Amino acid sequence: MTPLSAANARVKEARKLSRRSVRTERRLFIADGPKAVEGALGVPGCVQEIFATEAGAETYASVLADQQVTLVDDRAMAGLSDSVTPAGVVALCRFLDVPLADIVGPLVVICADVRDPGNAGTVIRCADAAGASGVILAGDSVDLYNPKTIRASVGSVFHLPVAIERDPQAAVKAAKAAGLTVLAADMHGTADLFTADDLLVRPTAWLMGNEAWGLPAELAATADEIVSIPIFGKAESLNLSTAAALCLYASARAQRG
Template sequence: MSVILSAANARLKEIRKLARRAVRAERRQFLADGPKAVEGALGVEGCVQEIFATEAGAETYASLLADQQVTLVDDRAMAGLSDSVTPAGVVALCRFLDVPLADIAGPLVVICADVRDPGNAGTVIRCADAAGASGVILAGDSVDLYNPKTVRASVGSAFHLPVAIERDPLVAVKAAKAAGLTVLAADMHGTADLFAADALLARPTAWLMGNEAWGLPPQLAAEADEIVSIPIFGRAESLNLSTAAALCLYASARAQR
């Protein structure tokens, strides 16, 4: 009978330290929490290093875990590995997946500059994947790609859409231009109307999206080739970042096709 590890297990105590961003960066490891994230991780060769599951989780996700070596843990140990209020019962220890900036090429890219909310970042990655984008760049002080909430919000897309991490947003913008992409900044004060810019949107494009609260700093927006606004026909002051990103990405996807 398989040994079931408890929360007191020394190895699990070490793995729980991956809840901290600095530890993740040092070890280049993270935890994929829940069946969707584990499924995505298993789809990338060499990504998964170990799978942990409760007995109930192993039974519930038997088809997902078929032919996988699974380490059984008790409920308290799973609660320590998962950041969910109600853990699903399966978590994978994974290696980092981000790619070099030079690997992100057209025809459709998103640059997230100082995007701090993990739910927004994960949703942008998911929307980019759905729109057929070729990659996402998390730039500046953006949230950690490997934050469990970011991974979960991407619903698996973080595992099969190339994502690069660049500390300087200006470097990311210049790299996009050097790769032949037109950089379009999404801003409510833009002079180009998203709904009347098909010729512009048909070009190989990098969408530049700013922080949730204060948008793009003027010096970064000035580096864009064009600033594009999304028309608002009702009384709302603005759109959520991930909603705006979805509209921009699908407008480009439609124009490019």
């Protein structure tokens, strides 16, 4: 078949998903690149359509095996992909966030007002790697379906439950109702991450704040305990995703020990 051009109606409609309002209205988003497409294909019913260039379809034949693929030309792919150098394959996917009540288990992370898509995606990836049972994007957090968030998760968004909750305090209440101890990560905490195994061994929800201003005092006050990560050098603070990785792995070590 002749590859579809950028002027094709289907391509134009898919390209509109670059806007959050359109994604929200249609409950559809674009998974960009072979890792994301492979992850999406692992979720039954997630993928609605796959677009690929002829070169992309050939390069990622193992990922696309037995899948129906719509071929597009390079210009059309450039419009569909958020990458500077498109890999040549994207998938049109249905939303996959879960209800807040579905985020249960021994290790959860609540991100409150996280604005950077790279940070949000990296936290999801770290939570997945640490064996967490879910992530909650709360408050005015970045859109889960922002292409940069999806890309930064490196596929983890497709096999780790993620909930979206507008009210951070509701997320904290839900975690407590599920029997989780809520630990707020804050540089002014009274507990030290390195000596807090009595806390870390419990089923836990880590509460992480905004990249620039951290956790609001009123939200931090809803936690069961505030935990700080010791800084031994001269750095003022840690990047959000780095702090989340340290906290999640400290909990994973304690819980699995």
